[in-house]
Every structure is written in structure tokens, then in C-alpha cells.
Amino acid sequence: MRTEIKPARPSRALLRQAVTEQIKAYIIDNRLKPGDPLPTEAELCEALNASRSSLREAIKTLAALDIVEVRHGSGTFVGRLSLSALVESLTFRGLLSPGDDFRILLDLIEVRQLFEQGMATRIIERLDDAQLSKLEDLVGELEQRSATGESFVETDHAFHHLLMQPLGNQLICQLTGAFWDVYAIVAPHLGMANREEEAETVAAHRAMVEAARSRDVEAFAAAVAAHYAPVRRRIAAATRAEE
Amino acid sequence: MRTEIKPARPSRALLRQAVTEQIKAYIIDNRLKPGDPLPTEAELCEALNASRSSLREAIKTLAALDIVEVRHGSGTFVGRLSLSALVESLTFRGLLSPGDDFRILLDLIEVRQLFEQGMATRIIERLDDAQLSKLEDLVGELEQRSATGESFVETDHAFHHLLMQPLGNQLICQLTGAFWDVYAIVAPHLGMANREEEAETVAAHRAMVEAARSRDVEAFAAAVAAHYAPVRRRIAAATRAEE
């Protein structure tokens, strides 16, 4: 075997970093879409002139950003490009600083409320009858689940997602979804909502739909504020309880 | 001392996944803060009963989320918990779909405008004299740089950051910063702004500060709208030019 000296590699910039960029470039240059397969590890090692270790570490970095998705025994594929990384970051921050976690939760709620109130006009003018009906169905489901004591987390999520959908702003939709996920993970620290607050929240959902159907921006904004009022109270109470 | 746990190896569930969770738990349990050192790779391997490869892949995942930061030859530390992962995700999406990149840029601008307009009341009532003066200084710098043809990207960034600062909502501040970074990376595809648009933008900055000083919410909101108008026009033009 030849003892060829490997060409002085750009040790300047870390190899792993370079490999990461090259994989991203590969995806972009080949116009790949989420779900499309990438070359196998062996092939990528060969193509990028890197060892398995370096390549795999690069891939793990990209996987954390949901730029690629690795399926054991199957292969590596282009990821969904979701905001899962944002969820990870924010939840970790929430869990890290016990005391700031409520602060983070409040920040989150404020942004969600800002989205829904700031976009009130556009939401109302863009919701069509089919979407309004679907929203009403979801409110009905909320009421039923609330009555039977079932968890209505999923339904609540679906409601707000459908609300933002017609905006045509994918970033807002995905941020809303991400914030929701973070909230669902961090919120248990708040303690459960009582029946009264739950009823208040559900009623606010119905008020939002009714306001939307009658194209009443003022009423809609008021309903949104009422919707977030119980959560804000709980956060405030939890913050006080801590001090 | 350390409070790590030595679980029986979950060899059937992904080891790397378990290791990442354990490292996160280590940081949380020990109340570590950004910049604090973590045990060396060797020590972590020992403590978590994992090979160095697996451990490193786990660390790379956490590094991508800015939960840890690795310094060659020095050690591993708790990361800054920034939203750098969000920036990575969004910029990649922008670069991936040439055609949707303008759409993403527009989404971004909409959210930024939504933040500044939706928070107008709070921004205005919370800005104190010192901050207003600093904002005026920044506007002056913008005007000067615009006149001499220098890049005022940094100054622009500083202006908007200072504007959102007094809100007390860290999430909004960091999202604003992240969006700004994404914009700076993707925007070059739009082509440079001409002198006229630049002047328009700078003038809008001054109008924002003046409105804030006279506590005029309506005028402030109008100035914000005027501020984003040139960018919106450029995005619209670029979108049309593509079709």
C-alpha cells in the first residue's frame, strides 16, 4: 500500500464545516426537495474526500436543523425544513432557567397574540365559508371535550393553525406552530387550568369565529385578547408564587 | 459534584439520542449558564458510557442548536442559546427554492412590520429620553453613511434592535435579530437599492423617532409602514421579474 501523503487539506477551516456546506450546496445545486434521497455515506465520503467520522458529524449537524433526515438502515434524505430546531432551542431555554421559564412563556404568548391581533383584518377578510364552518366544528369539539374533561390540546392547536392558514404567510404559520409546541412542553410547569378558565378559553374561541363570520375586526381583536387573558393570569400567578 | 445518571444502555433505542438528552439534562441539573465549561469528551464518554464517536455526534447536534459550543483544543462549553439555528433553517430554505426566496423575504418583512406596528403603543410609552437620543444619533449616522455611500447595514440593525429593546420581550428582540440576519443573507438576490429608495428609508427612520418623541402612535405606525414600503416594492418587482 502506498504511503501517499494526503494533500494538505484546508485545515484552515474545519473539515466538518466544509463538508456541511458542501452537502447543503449539493442539495441546492441539484434542486432537491424534502424527502429526496441523498447519496449514501460511503458515496459522500468518496465525493467530499472526508472520513466517515467527519461526514457523519456534519450530517448530524444538518439533521439537527431538519435540513436532512437520517433513516437507520435506509438512507439519508432531504429533511422537511421545519422549525423543529427553534422548538428545541426555545424549550431548552425554558427548561434551563427555572424562573425565567414563565418569562419565556409570557414572551411567547405575547407574540402569538400579536400575530392574531395584528393580522385580524387580513384574517377576517380572507376566511371563506368553508374555513369558517371548519372553525365552528373545531369550537364544537372544544366544547365537547371540555365538558367531558378530555384534553383539547390537539383541537386547540388545529384551531389556531387553521386561523392563520389563509394569511398566506408561511413563516407566521410555522412560528405559530413552533410556539405552540414550546408552550405544550413548558406549560405543565404552570399547573393545570381550572374548569372556569377552561370554559373562558373555549368561549373566547367561539367569540373569535362569530366575530370573523360577521367580519367585525374590533370584536375579533377583543375575542383574541379574551382568549389569552386566562393564560396571562396563570403566568402572572405562577410568577408571583415563585417570589 | 456532577449529578449525571448512569442508565443501563438503551442499546435498542438510539444511543446518540439518549446521550444528547443526558447532556442537556446535565446542563439543566447543574444549573450551568452560557460559557460554563462541560466535562471533556473523555469524561463524558466515561460518565455516559458511550463511545467517543457517539458522544461527538451528540455534541454536534447540540452545537447546531447553540446549546453547546466547542472550541478546538480548549473544551466544550454551554452555548449562548441564540436563535442561530433559526437563521440557518430560514436562510437555507430561502436559498433552496429560488422563486420562493422572495416569498420568504416578504413573509419576513411582514413579521418585522407586524412586530413594530403591533407594539407601537408599548414602544412609544417605554422609550426614555436617553434611548430616544441614541436613536437620533443612529439616524444621523444613517444619513451620513447614506450621503457618503457607505453601507449602513450595521447601523440599521442597531436602530431596530434598540427600538425593540425596551419592550422587555426577549423573544421578539431575538426573532427580530434573526430575521435581520436572514434578510442580510438572502436580500442580495434582490439587487441593490437605488439612492432614492435609500433616502426614503432613511427618512422613514427619522420619522419614526420623531413620532416616538412626540408620543404619536398613529404617526409612528405610519412611519413604520413607510419604512417597509421600499423593500416591499423591490420584492414585488423582483417577483414579477422572475415570471
Add this chain to the structure above:
DNA sequence: TAATATTTGTACGTATGTATG
């Protein structure tokens, strides 16, 4: 300033688990 130890980065070989046909 220089030598040395510590720590992370890269490479490679081997064995094993997992999905697919």
C-alpha cells in the same frame, strides 16, 4: 520564548442493528 500536557479534530477498521426486497 520554548517545551509539554491537555483537549478537540480527523481517519480508519471492525462489528452490529435495521430496513428493504
Add this chain to the structure above:
DNA sequence: TCATACATACGTACAAATATT
């Protein structure tokens, strides 16, 4: 059931960056 392709995991060795003496 079997075979193949692929990712996962481990261990060792050495290179490169940094810290320490």
C-alpha cells in the same frame, strides 16, 4: 427465509489547536 444495502456503534491512532509550565 434469506440476502443485501445501509446506518449505528466502538476503539485506536494520530493531527491540530490551545493551555500550561
